[in-house]
Amino acid sequence: MAVVQPDYSSAPRGKTDAARHRHKVKEAIRQNLPDIVGDEAIITRKENQIVKVPIKGVKSYQFIHGRTGGEGGGFGSGESQRGKVIGRRPKQGQSQGGKPGGEPGTDYLETEIDIEEIIEMMLDDLGLPNLRRKQVRETVIPKGWTFDSVERTGIRPRLDKKRSIKEAIRRTETLVAVLMDQTGRSEQDCRRALAATQGDSTAALRLLESGTVLPPVSDEPEYLLESDDLRFRTITEDVEYQSNAVILAMMDVSGSMGTMKKYFARSFYFWMLSFLKTIYRKVEIRFISHTTEAKLVNEHEFFHKGESGGTKCASAYELTAELIDTEYSTSHWNVYPFHFSDGEDWDPYRTVEATKAVLGRQPAALGYGEIQTEYSASVLMKALEEGLGLGAVQDNGFLHYEGKYNETPILGVVLRSRDDLYPALRTFLKPDRGDLP
Amino acid sequence: MQGTDLKRLNDADQLIREIAAEFGLEFMPQEFDVVPAQKMLEIMAYRLPVNFSHWSFGRDYEIERTKFEHGYAVPYEVVFNSDPCRAYLIDTNPFPIQVLVMAHVYAHNDFMKNSRHFRNSRRDMITSAAAAAERFRAYEEDYGIDAVERLIDAGMAIQWNIDPTEHLHRQNEASVRDRLYGWDRQLPSRGPYNDVLPERPKATREEKRALQKRTPPEPTPDLLGYIIGHSPRPLAEWEKDVLSVIKNQAQYFLPYRQTKIMNEGWATYWHEQIVQRLFQEKFLSAEEHGYFNLYNARVKAHNPRSLNPYLLGHAIFKDVERRWNLGRFGPEYEETTDARTREEWDTGLGKGREKLFEVRRTHMDWFFVDEFLTREVVQDLDLYLYLEHEHPSYYEVVVEETGWKRVKQILVHSLMNSGIPRILITDGNYRNSLQLYMEHAYEGLPLHEEYARKTLELVHHLWDRPIHLQTREPVNDRTRDKLYTADESGVYVRRGGNS
Known part of the structure; x- marks a missing residue:
């Protein structure tokens, strides 16, 4: 018979060489981190730790023709109208997929990557800022048991x-x-x-x-x-001592926080938490959602529940201050209050005061992220900027605000698109490791 | 796949073979392997059923897999110029697609057997590549995966810089020297046109003396071949083996590249004819035929940003057939401008098929397009040239030219030398210190800067001594000389005067 079905059970070679290529493409993935971090599919993924990310393959170099005026071209069929625009190609670095023409070997491909691996890559860039060794009590982390005598x-x-x-x-x-x-x-x-x-x-x-x-x-x-x-x-319990850190994650869940804005805030916290859980063995996280009133919620509610109503950001800061007083004394804890909102606030001055009250308790750092859209009535960043004397800083093309209150660094970021997520993460989680063991 | 399906595939195979032979196709024995999609994607990425390992094949595998998983999978066909001819079918494809692919493959088989451009390619490449894969694996163990990889990187960078006519004049340096001295030992074979061949003047003493030392004796486009034979590094035997395998594979794939439009057009023309017969003979049900039509339309789909060789090749063959049936060629027809006369032109010649078989034997893409792409076909297919206009954050792709003459002229030009810049080694002992000197035959398009630099770095890895590449670059309306030099510290550029 001329048509046969042979047994091809031998080891697939494509996968092993693909792994070799993936190794080479690591650098490319690292450069694509902003795209990957903004990818909705990752955050909404189910249990699976493996995600597929679109990347550009490593180029195979050979002698090819270049372009005369920096413009590419080619042939197509099915259009007779001269001057008609038949498509767009994003420039490099601003791509969101799609297939650039011109150069060979720039096809997009999807490669499988473990979330852990992505976080691993962030490691070099990110860490908790201003983490201090607290003298009085450090968190005791059980490492299991050891036999003693x-x-x-x-x-x-x-x-x-x-x-x-x-x-x-x-x-x-x-x-x-x-x-x-x-x-x-x-x-x-x-x-x-x-x-x-x-x-x-x-x-x-x-x-x-x-x-x-x-x-x-x-x-x-x-x-x-x-x-x-x-x-x-x-036997005795084996323990390790580590600096205490607690993240007080505040988020505006009011009616003005649309789907996209919530997505930004959630993405940001998702990456921050995944990341912190990976590098620090013990970081406590408390979730505070607020409208006009703030309340402590669990992780699931924090990420999944939306509410309607007005916005008083001060309420969240007041609750934070209360938490510091009752549970997370800054003499024992590195406290990180982070807050996300769309900047709408019915009483920004009270919020500035409440923020100062929190800062007066000397947290390790304070971060505020404002998600702005064309139509949002964002007032809070402005109020904080003036009230706390923040200054604008341009870092790699990403604008953020920085300031200090007593010894506490204050960081403010403005998010306008998905592309801002990774720079925002980098701004908030810029480690100063000098003080760390 | 169930046994019954395999039986029906075998029935289809037999029927298709009979119909194809009846149509006058001549082919080598044909074998089909039914394989899982994953294996098919691997074969496509590795270019051969079993080939050596390299990350670029792994990358291409992921690209193919991505396309496949996103459903841009056109009915896949992979066929090799081997004897017997080997082709692959994906086990999950529906029957009408399998039939389409099989009919298509028989036409490829005929093309590869009869096109003169395939005549000199090695029909044992499948087994030879599998054996090379074994050897490469041993090299990886002996010399380290990184050393082998680096060598393959470098070899593949210049794999297409080969001599497309090598098989026509197999010769060594000594015989080239003899020829240049005017001492040809063998006289050129006597043919009807010998009298019009120019007489080569005998070389003078001076010229001979210079020739004795010159290497290569005349400029050669065969970069890999020259480097394998002359690299001062020097290359170890295993390294020469790796580079030779790469060169042989490129040589093997060259005719595919040179005849892509023709080969696919030919196969598409015939699979339509054959499947039509299968339907008439009630081998395919109406439903299956409908399915076939759907997929056939996808095979010939328009691409806004690339030329579909299936579409273009098929349209030209169809047009040639029609014109040679009606006698619409030759000066008398060409010079007729009256639209009505042209429209009604029919000499009753009826030589369409005959012409098709003749063209598939002799032509390759660029002169196929040059000779047969007519105004009618360009207009029927709405062929155009597009350009990308730069905007602050994106390129806008705009239809630039639809005039048939201009579109055709640029297309033919882009098909010459398969679009690869022509680079010749002119001196392998430059400055009398074993440096390599290459020249780019500038034809209006400059070399891609980044690619040229990286490729030179890789070539330097093979040569070890400094290497140079002479080219030109456009400056406003003129061009100027540009000389790349690569040595162990990097790649430098020197620019010369305008001209």
Whole structure:
């Protein structure tokens, strides 16, 4: 037959070489981090830790023709109207997918990547700012248990069998030596006497002295465990001390926070949390959502529940201040209040005051992210800028605000599009590692 | 795939073979392997059923997989110029697509057997590549994966800079020298046109003396071949083996590149004819035929930003057939301007098919398009040239030219040398110090700057001594000389005067 179905169960080669290519493309993925961070599919993904991200492949270089005036071109079919615009191609660095023409080997491909790997790549860039070693109490992180010492008493589950048997052997051998010494009988006889009397040394001595011929017991020496031989282990908890950190995540969930704005805020917190959970073994996170009133919610509610109503951002800061006073004293904790809103605030002056009250308690840093759209009535950033004396800083083309209140750094970012997410993360999570061990 | 399907595929194979033979197609024995999609994507990426490992194949695999998973999968066909001819079918494709592909493959088979451009290619490439893959694996173990990879990177960078006519004049340096001395030992074969060949003047003493030392004796486009033979690095045997494999594979794929439009057009023309017969003979149901039509339309779909070779090749063949049936060619027809006379022109010649078979034997893409692309076809297909206009954050793609003469002229030009810049090695012992000197035959388009620099770095890895590349670049309305030099510290550029 000319048509056959051969067995192709051999190892797929495409995948191994694809891994080799992926290794090369790591740098490209790193450069694409802003795109990836803004990718909705990642944040809404289910359990799966593997996500697919579109990237550009590594180029294969060869001699090719360039362009004369920096403009590319080619042939197509199916259009007869001269001057008609048949498409757009984004410039490099601003691409959101699509297929650029001109150069070969710039096809987009989707590669599978583990979220962990993405976070790994962020590691070089991000960390908690201004993290201090708090002197009084550090968080105790259990690392499991270690065996500490060996004792004669204890509970059965912690019986150290090896040690106990060793003790039995040592005791029996000593007895045999003592019996040989006292009676002048052979080693074998002494062992047999001990076996016959179940290890009772006085009875064995008597038996040996009586001159009885002892029956052979076994070729192997016999050892009997007595309660004196038993050894038990004790255990203690193994701990590690680490600086306390708590993130107080505040988010505006009022009616003016549309789907897109909430998406920004959630994306931001999603990445921040994924990231912090990866690098710090223990970071506490408390979630505060607010409209005109603020309340403590759990993670699920924080990310999934929207509400309607007006906005008083001050309420969130007031609750934060209260939390610091009651649970997270800044003498023990590195406290990071972060707040996201669209900047709409019915009472920005009260918010500035409330913010100052929080800053007066000396948190490690304070971050505010404002999600602006064309139509939002954003007033808060302006109010904070003036009230706290923040200055605008341009970093790699991304505008943010910085200031200090006493010793506390204050960071403000304005998010206008998905592309701003990663720069915003970088601004908030710029580690100053000087103080860290 | 179930056994019954395999049986029906075999029935289809037999029927298609009979119909194709009846149509006059001549082919090598044909074999089809039914494979899972993943294997097919691998074959497409690796270019051969089993080939050596390289990251670029892995990348292409991911590109193919991405396209496949997003459903731009046109009915795949992969066919190799081997004897017997080997082709692949995806096990999950519906029957009408399998039939389309099989009919299409028989026409490719005929093309590869009969086109003179395929005549000299190695028909044992499949087994030879599998053997090379084994050897490369051993090299990776012995010399390290990085060393092998770097070498393949460099070899592949200049894989297309080969001599397309190498098989016509297999020769070594000594014989080239002899020819240039005017000492040809073998006289050129006697043919009817020998008397019009120019007589080569005998070389003077001076010229001979210079020739004795010159390497290569005359400029050669065969970069890899020259480097394999002359690199002062020097290359180890295993390195020469790796580079030779790359060169041989490029040589093997060259005719595919040179005849892409023709080959696909030919196969599309015939699969339509064959499937039509299958339907008439009731081998395909009406529903299946409908399915076929749907997929066939996708095969011939318009692409706004690239020329679909299936579409263009098919349209030209159809047009040629019609014109040679009606006698619409030659000066008398060409010079007729009256639209009505042209419209009604029919000499009853009826030589359409005959002409098709003749063209597929002799032509390659650029002179196929040059000779047969007519105003009618350009207008029927609405062929155009587009340009990208730069805007602050994007390029706008605009239809620039629809005039048939201009579109055709630029298209033909872009098909010459398969669009690869022509680069010749002119001196392998430049400055008498084993430096490599290359020249780009500038034809109006400059080299791509980034690609040229990176490629030179890779070539330098093969040569080790400094290398130079002479080219030109446009400055306003003029051009000026540009000389790239690559050595161990990097790539430099020197620019010369305007001209």
